Amino acid sequence: MTDSIIYNEVQQANADYVAGFGDKGGLALPPARGFAILTCMDARLDPAKYAGLAEGDAHVIRNAGGRASDDAIRSLVISHKLLGTKEWFVIHHTNCGMELFTTDILGSLLADNLSTASFSGTEWSNPQHGGGSPTGKYINWLTITEQEASVLDDVKRIREHPLVPDTIPIYGFVYDVKTGRLNEVKDATDAGRVRTQMAS
């Protein structure tokens, strides 16, 4: 037991979910609609809602920024190779937290102290000092300077990965947190198009 309010809320919510679970226990493991979404962990984004997913429909891979990190690519390769997805979406979003710092800034904040930092609207600072670790300076945090450029970079990185077959179209989008709309990044979708074999 715990007095965490969140802990208890999650337990209660799950009990309610179980009560209405119905026949979802019979869902197949491979995603029924055969696609995957790579997107940001931002709490305002709900891929099930913005892309119309039900349980069992699609893979959703999330991380800070929705970046094509090595680990995101690991999941995408498994998604296709073992679980049969045939189309992928890379979806970043407006007002992403990953635009608000740089790899250097986060490395320095962590080197000083591990507690939650504060943001003035222009810069980050640590309310407490001491007990940090320089380990953060050795990590590429995959921050973002411009959303459309980051989507294009990530689609290209996935497209060019040696373990990703040319037959999977990769679509690039920026989700607008003000309207809920998915705006396509045409250059990214173009870079992610299926590569047909040249006749030899």
Ligand code: ZN
């Ligand atoms: Zn984000």
